[in-house]
Amino acid sequence: MQAKLKQLATEWGADLVGFCKLTAPPVKELPDNVYAVSIAVKLSDAVLKTIDGAPSFVYFQHYRTANALLDQIAFRLAREIEKSGFSALPVAASQSLGKNNPYIGMLPHKTAAVLSGLGFVGKSGLFLSEKYGSKVRLATVITDMPLTNELPVIENGCGDCRICQTACPAGAIYGTPPTTDGERNFDPEKCSRYMKEHFQDIGRGSVCGVCIKVCPKNKLR
Numbered sequence: 001m002q003a004k005l006k007q008l009a010t011e012w013g014a015d016l017v018g019f020c021k022l023t024a025p026p027v028k029e030l031p032d033n034v035y036a037v038s039i040a041v042k043l044s045d046a047v048l049k050t051i052d053g054a055p056s057f058v059y060f061q062h063y064r065t066a067n068a069l070l071d072q073i074a075f076r077l078a079r080e081i082e083k084s085g086f087s088a089l090p091v092a093a094s095q096s097l098g099k100n101n102p103y104i105g106m107l108p109h110k111t112a113a114v115l116s117g118l119g120f121v122g123k124s125g126l127f128l129s130e131k132y133g134s135k136v137r138l139a140t141v142i143t144d145m146p147l148t149n150e151l152p153v154i155e156n157g158c159g160d161c162r163i164c165q166t167a168c169p170a171g172a173i174y175g176t177p178p179t180t181d182g183e184r185n186f187d188p189e190k191c192s193r194y195m196k197e198h199f200q201d202i203g204r205g206s207v208c209g210v211c212i213k214v215c216p217k218n219k220l221r
């Protein structure tokens, strides 16, 4: 079934698919033993090149389209899993838990992606895949269907680089690798405030993309 899920997700547009066991269920409605399918969709190099120290309208639309594709894939995967008799909860690509928790979703997608061995969390706080760097968007399906890791977890690979820290116009990136205790290595409030103050006319200040554009791991072509 795992191979079938991977094949379907790929046919539907996923560029990376990984599997893992989560260390704890993210919501009380799920059983203790939960697994995740991590899905990544690659962003367009040409679109990312339109980000020049500030987001672009083209990037904002592209970001939303990538999220919509991810949500479709996660939704359809969840249906396939349910048909097999297991429960499945698709977590949308861009999800927050409302006013009291504006910067977190039910489960950080990057947690599932890292546990699935698809990449690591960089100093930017972004997930960096081995193959595409941070030029990906993510979604997740949480399930009680037993799934097996196909890839080992990858160590942080930023090395001495601090390009994103220097480039961030908000000064929101600390320039340190993420800690293992879940502490963030960037300030989401600072990032969000800057975007809202400066880019309100582009997607109501919800995207920036500068830290993605400048990351050398992305090898923009």
Ligand code: SF4
Pocket (backbone or CB within 6 Å): 167, 168, 169, 170, 171, 172, 173, 186, 190, 191, 192, 194, 195, 207, 208, 209, 210, 211, 212
């Ligand atoms: S999205 Fe923009 S403001 Fe936010 S951390 Fe990245 S570069 Fe800084």
Ligand code: SF4
Pocket (backbone or CB within 6 Å): 122, 123, 124, 125, 128, 157, 158, 161, 162, 163, 164, 165, 214, 215, 216, 217
């Ligand atoms: S710009 Fe450099 S430090 Fe920042 S995430 Fe990319 S590789 Fe890591």
